[in-house]
Amino acid sequence: MTIYLLKRLLIGIATLVVASLVVFLMLEVVPGDPARLMLGMNASDAQVELLREQMGLNQPLILRYLDWARGLLSLDFGRSYTYSVPVIDLIKERLVVSFPLAVIALTLSTLIAIPVGLFAAARRGKAGDTAAMAVAQVGVAMPNFWFALLLVYVFAVWLRLVPAGGFPGWSNGAWPALKALILPALALALPQAAILARVTRSALIEVLNEDYIRTARAKGMPMRAVLWRHALRNAMIPVLTIMGLQFAFLLAGTIIIENVFYLPGLGRLVFQAITQRDLIVVESVVMLLVAAVVIVNLIVDLSYAVVDPRLRARQ
Amino acid sequence: MKQWKTILAAAALALASSTAAMAARTDLVLGMPLEPPHLDPTAGAAAAIDEVFYANVFEGLTRIGSRGEVLPDLAESWTISDDGKTYTFKLRSGVKFHDGSDFDASDVKFSLDRARGENSVNAQKGLFAPIDTVEVVDPTTVKVTLKNPLGSFLYNLGWGDAVIVAPESADTNKEKPVGTGPFKFQNWAKGSAITLVKSDGYWGDPVALDKAEFRIIPDAAAAIPALLSGDVQALPNFALGDALAQVKADPRFKVVIGTTEGETVLSTNNKRPPFDNLKVRQAIAHALDRKALIDGATGGLGTPIGSHFAPHNPAYVDLTGTYPHDIAKAKELLKEAGLADGFKATLKLPPVGYARQGGEIVASQLREVGIDLQIIPVEWADWLKQVFTDKDYDLSIVSHTEPNDIDIYARKDYYFNYDNPAFNKVIDELNLTSDEAKRTELYKQAQKILADDAVNGFLFELPKVGIWDAKVEGLWENSPIQSNDLTKVKWVD
Numbered sequence: 001m002t003i004y005l006l007k008r009l010l011i012g013i014a015t016l017v018v019a020s021l022v023v024f025l026m027l028e029v030v031p032g033d034p035a036r037l038m039l040g041m042n043a044s045d046a047q048v049e050l051l052r053e054q055m056g057l058n059q060p061l062i063l064r065y066l067d068w069a070r071g072l073l074s075l076d077f078g079r080s081y082t083y084s085v086p087v088i089d090l091i092k093e094r095l096v097v098s099f100p101l102a103v104i105a106l107t108l109s110t111l112i113a114i115p116v117g118l119f120a121a122a123r124r125g126k127a128g129d130t131a132a133m134a135v136a137q138v139g140v141a142m143p144n145f146w147f148a149l150l151l152v153y154v155f156a157v158w159l160r161l162v163p164a165g166g167f168p169g170w171s172n173g174a175w176p177a178l179k180a181l182i183l184p185a186l187a188l189a190l191p192q193a194a195i196l197a198r199v200t201r202s203a204l205i206e207v208l209n210e211d212y213i214r215t216a217r218a219k220g221m222p223m224r225a226v227l228w229r230h231a232l233r234n235a236m237i238p239v240l241t242i243m244g245l246q247f248a249f250l251l252a253g254t255i256i257i258e259n260v261f262y263l264p265g266l267g268r269l270v271f272q273a274i275t276q277r278d279l280i281v282v283e284s285v286v287m288l289l290v291a292a293v294v295i296v297n298l299i300v301d302l303s304y305a306v307v308d309p310r311l312r313a314r315q
Numbered sequence: 316m317k318q319w320k321t322i323l324a325a326a327a328l329a330l331a332s333s334t335a336a337m338a339a340r341t342d343l344v345l346g347m348p349l350e351p352p353h354l355d356p357t358a359g360a361a362a363a364i365d366e367v368f369y370a371n372v373f374e375g376l377t378r379i380g381s382r383g384e385v386l387p388d389l390a391e392s393w394t395i396s397d398d399g400k401t402y403t404f405k406l407r408s409g410v411k412f413h414d415g416s417d418f419d420a421s422d423v424k425f426s427l428d429r430a431r432g433e434n435s436v437n438a439q440k441g442l443f444a445p446i447d448t449v450e451v452v453d454p455t456t457v458k459v460t461l462k463n464p465l466g467s468f469l470y471n472l473g474w475g476d477a478v479i480v481a482p483e484s485a486d487t488n489k490e491k492p493v494g495t496g497p498f499k500f501q502n503w504a505k506g507s508a509i510t511l512v513k514s515d516g517y518w519g520d521p522v523a524l525d526k527a528e529f530r531i532i533p534d535a536a537a538a539i540p541a542l543l544s545g546d547v548q549a550l551p552n553f554a555l556g557d558a559l560a561q562v563k564a565d566p567r568f569k570v571v572i573g574t575t576e577g578e579t580v581l582s583t584n585n586k587r588p589p590f591d592n593l594k595v596r597q598a599i600a601h602a603l604d605r606k607a608l609i610d611g612a613t614g615g616l617g618t619p620i621g622s623h624f625a626p627h628n629p630a631y632v633d634l635t636g637t638y639p640h641d642i643a644k645a646k647e648l649l650k651e652a653g654l655a656d657g658f659k660a661t662l663k664l665p666p667v668g669y670a671r672q673g674g675e676i677v678a679s680q681l682r683e684v685g686i687d688l689q690i691i692p693v694e695w696a697d698w699l700k701q702v703f704t705d706k707d708y709d710l711s712i713v714s715h716t717e718p719n720d721i722d723i724y725a726r727k728d729y730y731f732n733y734d735n736p737a738f739n740k741v742i743d744e745l746n747l748t749s750d751e752a753k754r755t756e757l758y759k760q761a762q763k764i765l766a767d768d769a770v771n772g773f774l775f776e777l778p779k780v781g782i783w784d785a786k787v788e789g790l791w792e793n794s795p796i797q798s799n800d801l802t803k804v805k806w807v808d
Contacts, residue, residue: 031696031697031700031701032694032695032696032697032699032700033696033699033700033704034696036696036699036700036703036704037695037696037699038352038359038360038361038436038438039359039360039436039438040359040360040361040438041360041699041703041715041717042360042438042439042441042717042720042723043360043438043439043440044440044441045704047435047436047437047440050434050436051436054436082352082353083352083353083505084353084489084490085490090505093504093505093506094506149536149540152537152540152544153540156540156544156546157540157543157544160544160545163544163546164537164540164541164543164544164546165532165537165540165541165546166507166508166530166532166541166546167504167507169504169507259533259534259537260534260536260537261537262507262530262531262532262533262534262537262541263507264504264505264506264507264531265506268506268533269506272350272506275666275694275695275696276352276696277696
């Protein structure tokens with residue numbers, strides 16, 4: 001168990017180091033100058049040069065990489081070129097939106113997907129299964145920004161139950177903030193739930209063919225209990241893997257939903273930073289996401305061990 | 316029964332009168348598509364900074380009014396010496412910055428010296444280059460001496476880049492702007508909104524709004540529902556595209572189409588063959604159909620232009636007829652240039668709707684005369700690098716949004732690569748002239764030269780599309796300078 005964990009941890013660290021190099025080098029070859037972007041079309045070249053100097057852009061590449069990598073270790077991501085505030089502050093401001101949003105969306109999607117998957121698997125091939133999977137198919141195919149706009153028109157424009165977008169911040173109380181996150185979370189959750197439900201169903205169906213299921217049924221255990229106690233737990237590994245991937249996506253891959261609801265999340269920070277060539281922000285956020293993926297994967301690996309005692313026993 | 320009626324009537328009356336007694340709304344939420352990178356108008360070219368802070372939070376010696384006119388602001392009056400080189404400004408007294416410190420002549424000297432100083436990163440540093448000295452005569456008098464007379468000096472002082480800042484707060488204005496205007500900065504939730512509140516003790520006419528919030532809404536598809544749901548009450552300058560039709564017929568909103576200072580041109584690399592040949596540029600001009608272009612790229616809202624000048628300017632001359640749409644003529648000119656079979660070139664397009672959509676239309680129009688354009692979409696940063704800085708391009712489409720910027724054609728090494736001594740002479744003369752009638756005449760000459768030389772394909776003036784609640788009054792219809800001036804904005808019933 002310890003060796004298994006250590007191995008995972010080492011792989012995670014190696015991933016981070018390689019990613020930092022790739023991210024840094026890839027962004028350095030992108031053309032465009034943040035200083036010229038800031039000063040626009042009326043400024044002279046000499047002035048742009050002056051601003052580059054002030055922004056610290058004129059240092060050699062390797063020095064900037066080492067500086068940045070050293071900072072990363074102490075969670076000091078440096079200062080944004082355009083905002084000229086510490087990058088870590090920018091990230092924190094965005095995480096208070098993106099993290100709760102991802103958690104709510106993942107919770108919603110799990111709460112929808114697992115029961116639907118169980119329902120469909122238990123009625124494999126019957127009308128209920130076909131109907132559930134048809135709905136899921138629509139959910140997978142539906143573009144989430146379109147669904148989001150639909151939600152906005154129904155719940156914000158027509159019923160006026162929630163705001164059409166924006167984020168009031170947590171300082172004005174939890175309820176207004178949560179209210180602002182309901183529609184985006186729903187828009188994010190449904191397509192994810194559709195995918196998760198399909199995965200849950202197929203994993204369950206595979207498990208339901210195992211001998212011990214037949215044994216459990218044969219000894220007179222009701223189907224419902226078999227499903228929850230024996231089948232679901234054994235089918236959890238692929239489901240957890242997908243959930244881990246989905247959480248990483250929900251943290252920053254939500255730029256489109258953030259645009260539809262004009263939420264100040266991580267995705268928009270990255271997008272804005274790319275257009276403004278605020279490379280240090282892009283690099284730092286991407287590294288943060290790599291770290292998030294690594295951590296989520298570690299947690300998923302850990303949870304395999306929780307749901308599967310065989311992994312725990314293996315040395 | 317009768318009694319009931321009386322009671323009901325009384326209740327109705329009470330209700331009605333209480334509604335009437337309720338004061339009009341004093342808060343406004345405005346939607347804008349781009350977020351400022353920081354909040355200091357003296358240290359960046361982003362229009363979004365001026366759109367929030369110009370005239371609302373920061374003020375200059377002069378200011379530009381809604382029709383593009385120069386108005387006194389922190390300078391209540393001025394005198395100009397006979398040689399046109401010395402400006403003596405009489406400043407308003409009793410003006411305070413939002414941090415409580417007093418405004419006086421030393422702040423003016425500080426601001427102007429800072430903007431033109433060696434370490435200045437003012438995006439319009441060129442505006443201040445003609446200044447020789449700035450002297451404090453007494454706390455309410457400043458004397459500015461120019462190196463040579465400059466007709467547009469008072470106008471230049473009205474730019475957002477020339478606002479007056481205090482030495483105590485100048486370095487922190489990027490995060491916490493401190494000005495002298497009727498609104499003071501309250502909060503910037505990055506990525507989300509900027510909030511201004513009324514500043515008590517403002518020197519000028521008090522404003523009607525207590526609070527104004529500029530909300531960042533990057534997408535037109537999101538801006539419309541925000542408006543419809545009442546979350547946002549004004550979209551003063553939003554490229555809404557097809558979404559405009561959705562609210563146009565709605566009586567709850569006013570749709571106001573105005574003009575801007577954005578001359579949209581088919582930028583042409585005048586030094587790169589075959590564009591160095593006047594005949595080729597004339598052929599392109601003849602091949603362009605402005606009407607079709609305006610319909611396709613701006614929903615029919617832009618105004619055609621024939622030179623680099625805003626149609627709302629009093630000195631404007633209509634030169635759209637210089638090279639009218641005429642495909643046969645265009646082909647003939649190409650033949651004369653030795654390019655009877657046409658040629659291939661590239662068209663680099665920045666990521667804005669008018670350019671990307673306009674580019675496709677331009678490409679199809681030029682194809683009709685045998686010019687085969689390869690469209691290359693680029694990002695802004697990339698555009699500034701490749702096209703603007705390195706001048707590595709054939710053709711591009713972009714809107715030049717700085718006000719009164721015809722002088723860019725006289726700049727050495729500007730990305731058009733245009734160099735005409737006759738034109739430069741007119742601009743030089745213009746800079747030395749302050750007589751209004753004479754200046755108008757010179758502006759007309761300058762426009763004519765550019766039109767005749769077909770320096771760029773002159774396409775259209777970018778429209779300003781504004782939508783706001785029908786009960787909101789006082790927002791600007793046109794955009795003679797990048798600003799959402801809220802000083803006269805109020806709610807009416």
